[in-house]
Amino acid sequence: ETGVTQTPRHLVMGMTNKKSLKCEQHLGHNAMYWYKQSAKKPLELMFVYSLEERVENNSVPSRFSPECPNSSHLFLHLHTLQPEDSALYLCASSQDDRGSAGELFFGEGSRLTVL
Amino acid sequence: AQKITQTQPGMFVQEKEAVTLDCTYDTSDPSYGLFWYKQPSSGEMIFLIYQGSYDQQNATEGRYSLNFQKARKSANLVISASQLGDSAMYFCAMRERDFNKFYFGSGTKLNVKP
Numbered sequence: 034e035t036g037v038t039q040t041p042r043h044l045v046m047g048m049t050n051k052k053s054l055k056c057e058q059h060l061g062h063n064a065m066y067w068y069k070q071s072a073k074k075p076l077e078l079m080f081v082y083s084l085e086e087r088v089e090n091n092s093v094p095s096r097f098s099p100e101c102p103n104s105s106h107l108f109l110h111l112h113t114l115q116p117e118d119s120a121l122y123l124c125a126s127s128q129d130d131r132g133s134a135g136e137l138f139f140g141e142g143s144r145l146t147v148l
Numbered sequence: 149a150q151k152i153t154q155t156q157p158g159m160f161v162q163e164k165e166a167v168t169l170d171c172t173y174d175t176s177d178p179s180y181g182l183f184w185y186k187q188p189s190s191g192e193m194i195f196l197i198y199q200g201s202y203d204q205q206n207a208t209e210g211r212y213s214l215n216f217q218k219a220r221k222s223a224n225l226v227i228s229a230s231q232l233g234d235s236a237m238y239f240c241a242m243r244e245r246d247f248n249k250f251y252f253g254s255g256t257k258l259n260v261k262p
Contacts, residue, residue, distance in 0.1 A: 066250075075152075076239070076252040089248050121191055134181050134200065135243050137250060139193035 036060045039124050039140035046114065047148050054109040054143045056124030064129045065107040066137065067099060070121040082107060083129055114147045121145075150174065152240050152253035160259050161230045168215070169225040169256045171240030177201075179245045182223040184214065187237040187255070196238075199223060230260045 037058045046052050058065060067079040081089035082101040096118075098110040107124055121144050125137040153172045161167035173182065184196040199207045199214045207214040215224040227234055240253040 064248075075254045078250065081248050083248065123191075123193060125193070129248075134183075134198045135250075136181075136183055136195050136198055137185075137193070137241075138195065139185075142191040144191070 036138050037124060037126055037140035039122075039143050041143060042141065043144045043146075045146045045148065046111070048114060048116070050114075051110070051112040053111065054122055054124075054145075056107040056109075056140055058105055058107075058124075058126040058138070060126055060128075060138060062126040062128045062138070063104055064127045065101060065104075066125040066127070067107065067109050068123040068125065070123055070142070072120075076123070080109075111145075114145075116147050119145055119147045150253075151251035152242055154240055154253035154256050156256045157254075158257045158259070160261060161227075163232060163260055163262050164229055166226060166228045167230055167258065169227070169238050169240075169258065171223045171225065171253060173221050173223060173240075173242045175221075175242065175244055177244040181243045182214070182216070183241040183243070184212070184223075184225045185239045185241060185252075186234075187239065189236070193239070197225070227258075232260050232262060234258060235260045 040055045064083045066081050069077045079093045080099040085101050096113050100108040121142045123142045124140045127135050127137050180201045182199040186194045197207050197209045197212045199216045206216050211228045213226045237255045239255045243250045
């Protein structure tokens with residue numbers, strides 16, 4: 034199995050739909066992240082969970098709702114999205130302790146299109 | 149101020165030649181880490197190389213090396229003997245002492261010509 038797995042890989046949804054993105058990491062890491070990547074923009078950090086507690090929320094609209102039930106799983110619940118939310122959503126994990134470099138390991142991303 | 153600056157939106161290199169991708173960073177933390185990632189068209193971000201702020205030697209990983217100039221706050225990626233499979237977006241990133249602060253640059257699109 035790959036280290037970080039994201040499903041679905043592609044998602045098309047209408048503005049009134051509710052859907053969820055799922056991320057699972059098999060690396061034993063203690064932190065997980067959601068990033069948004071839009072065309073011609075740097076990666077935007079959306080949410081960070083460390084030891085299953087949310088520690089960072091960079092003013093993300095409430096139509097995005099994260100959930101981290103345990104250290105291996107991370108969800109991004111989506112509802113009433115806008116067309117400008119169409120992007121690649123990347124999940125990542127890392128081991129956050131002073132003994133490691135703390136590099137992020139990414140999944141392959143979920144390509145979201147909002148009609 | 150931007151934390152990570154990549155000034156080359158796109159680069160071309162001939163196959164088998166070396167190429168340098170530029171990255172400058174801005175931090176007042178004495179302890180930080182610098183990273184390079186590769187993103188092929190498939191979308192996955194692939195970790196390439198890491199340099200710690202206290203490391204005395206430049207990091208190397210196979211054909212990748214990081215030219216770390218601390219006083220100039222630069223962390224350029226050097227790819228030797230370019231291959232067609234190296235064509236991708238490359239992102240420079242930095243993590244500060246607070247492990248939740250992980251910043252990415254805007255990326256450089258590298259095209260390797262046969």
